Amino acid sequence: MSEDIATTVLQSAGGGRDVPASPSPWRRWLGENGLQKWAFYVPVIFLVLFFVLPMATTVVWSVFERTQFWMEPGFTFFAYENFFTSARAENYVYSMIHSAWAVVISFALGFPIAVFVRRRVPRAAQHRVILLFILPFMISELVRVFAMRPILGRYGVLNSLFMDIGLIDEPITAILFSPLGVVIGDVVSFLPFMVFAGFLAMEAVQPYVFEVCDDLGARTLRTFRDIIVPLAAPGIFAGGIFIFVNGLGVALVPIILGGPGAVNAGLIVNQAIVALDFPLAMAISTIMIATLVALLYIGHRLFDLTKILEPIN
Amino acid sequence: MSAQPDTAVEVDGLSKNYGPVAALSSVSFSIESGQYFVLLGPSGGGKTTLLRLIGGFIRPSRGRVLLHGRDVGDEPPNRRPTSMVFQSYALFPHMSVERNVAYGLKLRKMAAPEIGRRVARMLELVGLAGYEARMPHELSGGQQQRVQLARSLVLESDILLLDEPLASLDAKLRKDMCLELKHIQEKVGITFIHVTHNQEEAMTIADRIAIIADGRLVEEGTARDVYERPRRRFTAEFIGDNNLLHGTVSAIAAEPGGRVKVDLGYAEVAVDATVAEGTDVAAGDAVSLSVRSELVELVAPGGAEDGARQTVPATYLEEVYLGLTTSHLVRLPDGSEVAVRRISEGGDAAPPAPGQEVRIGWKTPSARLHVE
Amino acid sequence: MRDDYTSELGHGLKWAYLLGIVGALLAPVFYVIYISFNEFGFGARIYVFTVDWYRVVLGDKMLVASLEWTIYLALAAVATAVPMGLLSAKLYKKTRYKVAIVTLMLAPLFVPADIMASSLLVFFRHLNGIFELIGEALGWAWLTHWFELGFFTALVGQILYTLPYAFVVILITMSRYHPQQTEAARSCGATAWQAFWHVEFPQIRAGVFSACAFVVILSFNEATRTALLKGGFDTFSNVLVSQMLNVGMSEESYAMAGIMSIGAMTVIGSILIYTLVRSERLEREARAKAEPVMST
Structure with a gap:
């Protein structure tokens, strides 16, 4: 049997397969080092054209002259003046504070879950537990924020419940249509992200670290503060930034849950667009993007955000 | 081509x-x-x-x-x-x-x-x-x-x-x-x-x-x-269990097939020029010698130095039993270590005591010359 | 991992907390669904089960038309964002500039909806103006309407929103694939495309399908970017937002919210169940592998 193989193989040895000596020009052009190679860059080109370029040019549009319905080329800081000298700047700062609260609350609620899953759940089941948080995340933010109204409102579930058990006599109206409502809405919207980011970040904390801590007799809080948080810092920071900028920039939450005093950057932009003041909208967008880039830069200097990528490599 | x-x-x-x-x-x-x-x-x-x-x-x-x-x-x-x-x-x-x-x-x-x-x-x-x-x-x-x-x-x-x-x-x-x-x-x-x-x-x-x-x-x-x-x-270091000795060329024999003398600092040894084939050396060049550990021997004290064998002084360190072979480690006067490997045989003669002065040697053609 | 000294009670409480958070995030949605089936809507003292509000929604021609637009957009987003996610994940695997690629791919996540939407709106209007100018100058009428607000611009907004998710989901599946298999296929005589299609794709199929489901749901849920970039038509979520803002919370809007959440839960629920069943099967196979038939 094997003799046969030996002979067939031997016959073909030395001759080479029937392959043309060199590929034809069109083949080279279409081949792996030609067009096919460039196909992989299509998403990159798309993002540069329709994401990087529009974001970068906001700063150009922001100094254009406003016209009645649109804008015309020019160079003026009127939009920025308008922003900084009106209540908008103040609102922007307030919404940053509210957003920061949303980050802190999300961290306090969400990150321990990530630690718990990494530390106490068998490795094979960890992803499945985290998948549980996909479900609320995949239901429209619109619906989830909207659903807070019948929960938190004057005649909502919480108030009826509290009144029924005699905790309060009058319905609490301070929650909905106030900054508190917006913070709650942000937490409800973005908490799953803190769990995901924390879970990814905890990849940087090897299981033996916990054992070493136990062995050295470190108490839970100390372990958390001295070991886990520093190791997972890049991931926590990325999750925090995500919640912060979305709290700042998603208008839907203050539109549905906020009152007159609860406006964020997204809503100011939204209102400027509705008022056809495009340069103002672009000026605020520019400030918002600058805030984001500054935060990312600071975070990168502090924690080296590229560490987050290690689990995927 | x-x-x-x-x-x-x-x-x-x-x-x-x-x-x-x-x-x-x-x-x-x-x-x-x-x-x-x-x-x-x-x-x-x-x-x-x-x-x-x-x-x-x-x-x-x-x-x-x-x-x-x-x-x-x-x-x-x-x-x-x-x-x-x-x-x-x-x-x-x-x-x-x-x-x-x-x-x-x-x-x-x-x-x-x-x-x-x-x-x-x-x-x-x-x-x-x-x-x-x-x-x-x-x-x-x-x-x-x-x-x-x-x-x-x-x-x-x-x-x-x-x-x-x-x-x-x-x-x-x-x-x-x-x-x-x-x-x-x-x-x-x-x-x-x-x-x-x-x-x-x-x-x-x-x-x-x-x-x-x-x-x-x-x-x-x-x-x-x-x-x-x-x-x-590099090959000598990478393949087999070679001992490396470092020195300088002190003399080159004029006649073909003659020997190259290498000064190790504490002794002078001769190397067959044939084994130095392809390596061009001149007097004063820094060179190294490689000898495989199974070709090195502990020489009985007083053994005469003849032309067929090169010997150098050493200090006995310890014996390492490896199963098939047994390694005897010795230290040369310049501080480097050399292994002497023998097939383990039941009832081996007792090795020298640690610290004892010994001589090691090898057949002249066993050593190979390498340019540093 | 749990060890023998972990307190059972503490462990149980932590689990309860975890499930409690998931429950707290989901409960309001279930409450909305619950109300949407009440004949008398929110705040009524009595509860009479009915599907009438759903009938009203699905009987409304405008709403059905918006649902159609939503579906077209979702299909177009899947057809573009998923292949692009796949290409970019492949690029990420190949390139030496991994940090740059991943930063670019994930950056759209960090730009909030309203900021991105208004920037794109202004960008497209300028682009449209420029194309109109060029079109007129050269007499090429076909150039003038490229970037008018409409389906295409809305789609761009949706791709920017969904592409990062598609990229991440596919990349995570791909990280379990051994690239030597592609090389082995090439060595067997396969072209790059054949190697991908015969060998790699069957192994990352689950990830690609999950990415499709993600993109469909995200596209279905998206409201802000579409609202600004869509031009003449409305999607389902656009209608829901404008109803909530103009009419307030009608029974109809509860039913619409119900449709959106039930739809999403059905899709995600079936994927979760499929994934769990599949990983169960893989584990069984892994156990079988742990005791291989050793004969050589």
């Missing part, structure tokens, strides 16, 4: 850079058809890069690869007369053994009955008849590598590339598979190029061995050549 008709692979000035890092710098050699050729070297030395350049998985930065005299520089792997066996994880996990082996033939649009015949024959050759329906994860590591071998051989390529094919197997299995690879190669008669960092594996199977380190071809020859007559110091 026209290749001989019986030259399967010719590599000419081949280099590969990754940014500023040179993975391979200007390597040239050729491999005759039907040889079992082994690329041996430490990890990260560039041997796998070289193999992947031959297979067409990466493009060279400079230089050419000729397969049967044809420049294949622009051809992707599927158009080259090569096929490759990988370290592990390279079986298609969603296909049965049979479909794995048949895959390449199917791509060639061969008729189904013919595919069936060839696959069956090949599985028999690698000793896996009856395993057709198994999935890769149902096989042991050794069986998986056999399937890979069958998948490559069934294509009847002229050149088979093997990238550390036995690295994931345990020591015992590796030994068996090694011999079997050699026998299969003898049966099919095609050129095998095998990458490994394991010296014993290389010795077992190779017709010729090329030693690759730091992106360069250090030395090439038969197993016996590189083990017994290493030309380069």
